[in-house]
Amino acid sequence: MAWTDKNSPIVAVATAPGRGAVGIVRVSGRGLAPLAHALTGRTLVPRQASYGPLRDAQGQAIDHGLALYFPAPHSYTGEDVLELQAHGGPVVLQLLVARCLEAAEAIDAASGRPCLPGLRLAEPGEFTERAFLNDKIDLAQAEAIADLIDASTEAAARSASRSLGGAFSNEVNALRDRLIDLRMLVEATLDFPEEEIDFLEKARARERLDAVAAALDAVLVQARQGALLREGLQVVLAGQPNAGKSSLLNALAGAELAIVTPIAGTTRDKVSETIQIEGVPLKVIDTAGLRAQHEASDEVERIGMARSWEAIGQADAVLFLHDLTRVDDAVYAQADADIAARVAEAIEGRVQVVHVFNKADACAPERVVQALAMPGAPPGQAVALSARTGDGLSELRRLLLDLAGWQHNPEGVFIARQRHVQALRQAREHLALAQAHAAQSDGALDLLAEELRLAHDALGRITGAFSADDLLGEIFSRFCIGK
Incomplete structure (x- = not known):
């Protein structure tokens, strides 16, 4: 699904259902300071844990716990984020969520306006989707978060952590940068044919194209290994x-x-x-x-x-x-x-x-x-x-x-999904066609330029540089609520 309102503030329990020693309620939006004061009765220092009562509307303590305030843009979502860490009982956490929704509509004494108008319950994956939309992470890293949570083996967890750290995205972005350079050269030659520059020879385009194809092959091998670890x-x-x-x-x-x-x-x-x-x-x-x-x-x-x-x-x-x-x-x-x-x-x-x-x-x-x-x-x-x-x-x-097809060497493997493998394969197919056009005596530069563009677009779908809204909805709807 695609979210209907990506600007309204959201709240959810961020820890797993059931009883636990600690539970977390997370709020994300713009201008959370009044809400934080209404819930804690004190002004929170950014990025410092503050222990004390978490209060209801009458000022009575719902629980005693930690409150952490992360002002934008230095937060998980890129918005202001408030985290309330309390005892992990389901009733306590639901009381805190209800209190957040109630306090959001209460009038702030300092401004005379509601503390956080429009606060609503978060949809599954909406916190991570906001991190993606606010350029805190790319789409491959967002998926790695879910894969790290769902990892069933140590090797899968380590590989997901590498993807979350950007290992996979860095490889894909490096390939895209090299394709951009090639596209610039090809399209410049198309724009200025009167220069009569032998593009394929003087720019060493064939060698550069072959090198990009070989590098993509290596990434594809790693992605297949990562998909096997995940699935x-x-x-x-x-x-x-x-x-x-x-x-x-x-x-x-x-x-x-x-x-x-x-x-x-x-x-x-x-x-x-x-x-x-x-x-x-x-x-x-x-x-x-x-x-x-x-x-x-x-x-x-x-x-x-x-x-x-x-x-x-x-x-x-x-x-x-x-x-x-x-x-x-x-x-x-x-x-x-x-x-x-x-x-x-x-x-x-x-x-x-x-x-x-x-x-x-x-x-x-x-x-x-x-x-x-x-x-x-x-x-x-x-x-x-x-x-x-x-x-x-x-x-x-x-x-x-x-x-x-396992290569018995999980070190350096990043987690990947079948959609990543499919996108890499599509990019490789377009590069193969580009290589065929480049090998022709007449150059076929217009066809070469088109295949490079299609390969570039296929790689962009991995990190979310080119992603349809329905793809984003499908990905993030599979996350747990609160993440």
Whole structure:
């Protein structure tokens, strides 16, 4: 959504719902000093914590806590900001919010006007949106704030912190600056054709364009890594009943999450758990055992299998489990082949399938080697393990990261989103077309200039230099209230 009034003052609880040792009420707007005096009964020194009563309309203390006043522009939002830090009970914080709204309309004795007319409750993300609109942060940094709050691993948190500090934005802005220089040269040549300057040769435009494209490629690699840290990978365990899917889920998670019994069909519905490997979050989904619909024992199992196929269709990677103790059984092998064909149809070549041969502890080593060479298990995409003993799990973890494209070096990676990756890819496509035009003998300067402009615009969408209102509304509406 887009905010209807970006100038009115706003107030909200800035800490998470529920009980806590400390809770914060935040106010942002212009001219907050009268409101601060009405709430505290004293004049606040900028950027200094002041302890005392936080008062109601009758002058009685709602609570005792800290008040901090940050005059514009040296604040989070770029406006005046008042923060009231009280005990973190929901009732106390709601009383303080109600008091702020009440005091805002009360007449200030010194000015004879309301303390803060028009004060209203903040929408989700509105404090951060104001920081963006007031040039305190750019759009990529604003998104990094939400990503830092939502980080599920230490690596993701560190990467989000780097983006918040401007690491990603600096890379993007450096690329934009280099494109601006190129655009200036190209468009100047278009404006003054009578000079007959061989632009492409004398300005070394091709070399400079190639250098920008190479630098963008490097940023794109880092952005893909950052997107993986943020969004993780959805891994689905698939296979016939009693192949060891639930045991593998428990082994990967290091906890007894799924019920494991020798009875085929124990798992009737999806069971999922988010784990991390080298800081990369993986959502592992255990599914009901797969077999022909007519072989299902009851309606519950049929529904469970339908949900399994749905999960497979949405997976980023599929671990297809084979029971090493049954691969010599012709009926079992045929069922595996049928399932493999349906899996290939469901994923339509979008994702990788890893063949996992389980129960290696119950087979002779030579039998394991033979199974890995079976048709349908491409080299590099098959692993033998024992979910019961843990042998082979480390190889499986490494293989999953390799399939995800993880480079095993989170240092220096900045958090990124799919929209960032998409914008970088679009910019790279336009640069490739620009390189093609630059290589032509006639120069094609007008087409070259247009592709450089489009690449420039694509990069600008990352930091918010060129952003539609509906994009801003979509981004900030996903923030929590008070942030």
